[in-house]
Amino acid sequence: xxxxxxSGAEVKKPGASVKVSCKASGYSFTTYxxxxxxxxxxxxxxxxxRISADNGNTNYAQNLQxxxxxxxxxxxxxxxxxxxxxxxxxxxxxxxARDHEFVVGFDYWGQGTLVTVSS
Amino acid sequence: xxQMTQSPSSLSASVGDRVTITCQASQDISYYINWxxxxxxxxxxxxxxxxxxxxxGVPSRFSGNGSGTDFTFxxxxxxxEDIATYYCQQFDNLPLFTFGPGTKVDIK
Numbered sequence: 001x002x003x004x005x006x007s008g009a010e011v012k013k014p015g016a017s018v019k020v021s022c023k024a025s026g027y028s029f030t031t032y033x034x035x036x037x038x039x040x041x042x043x044x045x046x047x048x049x050r051i052s053a054d055n056g057n058t059n060y061a062q063n064l065q066x067x068x069x070x071x072x073x074x075x076x077x078x079x080x081x082x083x084x085x086x087x088x089x090x091x092x093x094x095x096x097a098r099d100h101e102f103v104v105g106f107d108y109w110g111q112g113t114l115v116t117v118s119s
Numbered sequence: 120x121x122q123m124t125q126s127p128s129s130l131s132a133s134v135g136d137r138v139t140i141t142c143q144a145s146q147d148i149s150y151y152i153n154w155x156x157x158x159x160x161x162x163x164x165x166x167x168x169x170x171x172x173x174x175x176g177v178p179s180r181f182s183g184n185g186s187g188t189d190f191t192f193x194x195x196x197x198x199x200e201d202i203a204t205y206y207c208q209q210f211d212n213l214p215l216f217t218f219g220p221g222t223k224v225d226i227k
Binding site for chain 2: 035037045047050059097100106107109110111
């Protein structure tokens with residue numbers, strides 16, 4: 001069965017970087033885009049961007065351009081999201097989500113990774 | 120940028136009630152909207168795609184409607200397991216996506 005398993009919680013200081021991983025299994029990794037969505041405590045969902053696991057093409061949300069980088073390692077079927085110059089308002093649960101097989105949308109999600117930014 | 124608004128932001132209803140949530144886009148997005156359910160402490164789940172199509176395995180008490188700028192999401196008979204926050208998601212300007220602010224549904 002399809003699974004996306006994310007790395008564990010992180011605590012970072014303001015100005016630092018964080019890299020969250022998302023290991024896929026149960027399907028052909030390079031066939032689908034992986035999206036990243038974050039959710040600040042008690043807040044809604046924010047789409048951050050996506051990466052083609054086939055060719056590495058990326059699309060980022062405008063407000064994160066320049067601070068976020070999404071990559072993949074096809075040898076381990078793992079997607080990564082790195083966020084730099086962390087601020088307190090980057091504190092959030094970060095999710096990876098696979099593009100739906102047949103329609104536009106996200107059909108499988110990781111369990112989420114809590115990133116806390118605090119001095 | 121396309122902005123999405125949802126109303127109400129929260130609601131309380133009794134088991135068996137009909138619940139309707141609306142989502143409005145700042146411009147015409149045709150039928151390019153999905154609806155997700157997020158239970159507390161869990162990852163979101165796709166319920167409705169392309170405004171009105173039920174995702175495989177989703178109970179038929181969930182439905183969606185609308186086109187253009189105004190959309191509705193309905194639970195025909197609210198069940199205790201439907202306690203969650205519901206989000207609309209527009210994809211008119213792919214490859215970018217935008218979520219609505221969410222509607223929290225509780226049992227009265």
